[in-house]
Amino acid sequence: NAGVIQTPRHKVTGKGQEATLWCEPISGHSAVFWYRQTIVQGLEFLTYFRNQAPIDDSGMPKERFSAQMPNQSHSTLKIQSTQPQDSAVYLCASSLDGGSYEQYFGPGTRLTVL
Amino acid sequence: GDSVTQKEGLVTLTEGLPVMLNCTYQTIYSNAFLFWYVHYLNESPRLLLKSSTDNKRTEHQGFHATLHKSSSSFHLQKSSAQLSDSALYYCALSDWGYQNFYFGKGTSLTVIP
Numbered sequence: 636n637a638g639v640i641q642t643p644r645h646k647v648t649g650k651g652q653e654a655t656l657w658c659e660p661i662s663g664h665s666a667v668f669w670y671r672q673t674i675v676q677g678l679e680f681l682t683y684f685r686n687q688a689p690i691d692d693s694g695m696p697k698e699r700f701s702a703q704m705p706n707q708s709h710s711t712l713k714i715q716s717t718q719p720q721d722s723a724v725y726l727c728a729s730s731l732d733g734g735s736y737e738q739y740f741g742p743g744t745r746l747t748v749l
Numbered sequence: 750g751d752s753v754t755q756k757e758g759l760v761t762l763t764e765g766l767p768v769m770l771n772c773t774y775q776t777i778y779s780n781a782f783l784f785w786y787v788h789y790l791n792e793s794p795r796l797l798l799k800s801s802t803d804n805k806r807t808e809h810q811g812f813h814a815t816l817h818k819s820s821s822s823f824h825l826q827k828s829s830a831q832l833s834d835s836a837l838y839y840c841a842l843s844d845w846g847y848q849n850f851y852f853g854k855g856t857s858l859t860v861i862p
Binding site: 639668670676677678679680683690691726728733735737738739740741742743 | 793
């Protein structure tokens with residue numbers, strides 16, 4: 636079991652460019668979570684899928700952020716027109732079936748917007 | 750709505766002293782699960798403790814916590830801090846029914862010699 640896989644590990648974009656982050660959950664896990672981590676805000680919840688369906692995206696900045704889970708083996712987080720304040724570590728986690736189960740986190744993608 | 754409060758953002762302790770990190774929560778659901786996750790530098794966050802049983806002490810890796818539903822608390826404790834305990838600690842809440850999940854802001858623990 637390779638654990639949760641996130642690619643790329645590091646991404647540098649220019650202001651205004653698009654960034655797409657990928658997450659492959661643990662096989663057999665039905666829930667996928669996206670978080671953003673910064674020193675100031677700590678771990679911020681962004682969005683949550685269960686059986687590929689979006690359950691809660693209350694943490695997503697609506698205008699430029701979007702997430703999808705086209706199949707059970709991967710999810711993507713897309714940030715359009717990136718801004719310097721989007722610089723953070725983006726963490727993906729998966730669990731067997733929702734928030735009451737242990738979440739297994741990936742290594743994260745460090746996004747730097749210049 | 751549901752929420753988790755960790756009132757200390759930064760805690761610095763001398764090695765050997767006891768650790769207590771505070772966590773309180775609000776929820777409308779009676780079947781609440783409380784968690785502590787730990788995030789060491791250069792690693793991924795991982796589960797440290799989990800509980801849904803009122804007044805039952807849960808222990809793992811020298812840490813313990815007791816869920817007290819009467820006071821909506823789930824404080825993390827350890828009798829003697831070690832240098833290797835330096836990390837970010839997140840308290841989290843989930844409800845069994847809707848499977849929603851809420852993290853606190855986190856407490857950064859630094860243990861010094």
